[in-house]
Amino acid sequence: MKILCIGRNYRDHATELGNAVPTEPVVFCKPDSAILQPRLPFVIPSWSQDIHHEIEWVVRIGRVGKFIEPEFAWSYVDAMTVGIDFTARDLQAKLKSQGLPWEKAKGFDGSAVLGAWIPGPIEPGHFAISLEKNGIEVQAGTTADFIFPLEQLIAHVSQYFTLKTGDLLFTGTPAGVGPVSRGDELEGKLGGKSLLRLRIR
Numbered sequence: 001m002k003i004l005c006i007g008r009n010y011r012d013h014a015t016e017l018g019n020a021v022p023t024e025p026v027v028f029c030k031p032d033s034a035i036l037q038p039r040l041p042f043v044i045p046s047w048s049q050d051i052h053h054e055i056e057w058v059v060r061i062g063r064v065g066k067f068i069e070p071e072f073a074w075s076y077v078d079a080m081t082v083g084i085d086f087t088a089r090d091l092q093a094k095l096k097s098q099g100l101p102w103e104k105a106k107g108f109d110g111s112a113v114l115g116a117w118i119p120g121p122i123e124p125g126h127f128a129i130s131l132e133k134n135g136i137e138v139q140a141g142t143t144a145d146f147i148f149p150l151e152q153l154i155a156h157v158s159q160y161f162t163l164k165t166g167d168l169l170f171t172g173t174p175a176g177v178g179p180v181s182r183g184d185e186l187e188g189k190l191g192g193k194s195l196l197r198l199r200i201r
Contacts, residue, residue, distance in 0.1 A: 001032050001164070001166040001167055001168070002029060002032070002161070002164070002167050002168075003029060003030040003031070003032065003034060003035070003112055003167075003168045003170065004027060004029055004157050004161065004167065004168070004169050004170070005027070005028050005029065005030060005056075005085060005106070005169075005170040006025050006026060006027060006148070006153055006169070006170065006171050006172045007022075007026035007027075007028060007172065008021070008022050008026050008147070008172065009025070009026075009146050009147050009148055009153075009171060009172025009173075010141055010145055010146065010147065010172055010173065010174045010175065011145070011147055012145075012174065012175035021147065022147065024148075024156065025148045025152070025153055025156045025157070027156075027157055027160070028102075028103065028106060029103070029107070030085075030103075030106060030107040030111060030112050030170075031107050033109055034107050034108065034109060034110065034111045034112040035110075035112045035113075035114065036110040036111075036112065036113045036114075036198075040110075041198065041199040041200065041201040042084075042086065042110055042113065042180075042198055042199070042200050042201070043110065043201050044180070044181075044182060044200065044201070045088070045108060045109075047088075047091070048088040048090055048091055049090055050088065050089045050090040050179055051086055051087070051088055051089070051179060051180050052086070052087045052089045052177045052178060052179055052180070053084055053086065053131060053133070053138075053139070053177060053178065053179075053180050053186060054084060054085040054086070054087060054139075054173035054177050055082060055083075055084055055129055055130065055131035055139045055173055055174070055188050056082065056083050056084070056085055056129070056170045056171055056172060056173050057080065057082060057127055057129050057143055057171045057172075057190070058080065058081050058082060058083040058114065058115075058168055058169065058170050058171065059077045059079070059080050059122070059150070059168070059169050059171065060077065060078055060079040060080070060081075060117065060166065060167070060168055060169075061076055061077065061078070061163045061164065061165060061166065061167040061168070061169065062076060062077060062078025062079070062120065062165060063076060063078075063165055064162065064163065064164050064165060065154075065158055065162070065163045066158055066162045066163070067158055067159060068154050068155055068158040068163070069155060070151035070152060070154070070155045071151070073150060073151040073153075073154035073155060074122065074123075074124045074150070074151070075121075076154060076163060077120055077121075077122045077150075077154075078119070078120040078121070078122075079117040079118060079119050079120050079122070080117070080118050080120070080122050080127070080190070081114055081115040081116060081117050081118060081190065081195055081196075082115045082129050082131075082188040082189065082190045082195050082196055083112060083113055083114045083115060083168075083170055083188070083196070084112075084113040084131070084186065084188060084196070084198070085106070085111065085112065085170055085173065086108075086110070086111040086112075086113070086180075087105055087106055087111070087177075088104070088105040088106075088108065089105070089179075091104060091105040092105035092106070112168075112170070113196065113198055114168075114196070115188050115190070115195030115196030116195045116196070118190070118195075124150075126142055126143045126144040127142065127143045127190060127191055128140070128141070128142045128143075128190070128191055128192070129141055129142070129143075129174070129188070129189065129190055130188070130189045130192075131176075131186060131187070131188050131189075132186070132187040132189070133178075133180070133184055133185070133186055134184055134185055135185075138176050138178060139173065139174055139175070139176035139177065140174060140176070141173075141174025141175070143171070145174065146171070146172065147172075150171065153169065153171060154169070157169070180200045181200065182200055182201055183199075183200065183201075184199070184200040185197070185198070185199055185200075186198045186199075186200065
């Protein structure tokens, strides 16, 4: 199982970080060891002073595919949820300034948090996601605002990576990313339904 992630898929998020709006999907990977086990808190690593939350719509791949045509993309999705892509922003900035890969800032242990799965088949459509921190909404968006819709994402990544059953695709985060602190409580929602609750330690 692999975790494929899309960066800068919301125009407002790219803008808030001072990044150029991409002309093709920005793809990076997390190892399977990045998945935080259910019911465990997220522990801020000792080597970072600036861990940011990024709420995302996440889909799970249900069958093997390669060079998938956009019109068939939805048939490869067997479940969806929300997830948090935790990012060590300070380490990421340091690595980027040196022209180095930034997997360490994105793929560290516990950096991929998943909500409860909504099983498919998933009909094509648009889905609203949001994140509350200590009861206050800090991120909200809809997949209608994607720069690259799901059909295009699956077609693009399947050119480079064979998609296998159980693979996960994090599809990008809306504006509002920000730091977390010990004691914070996070709640992720899909279509207004709470699927993810997490304490920060």
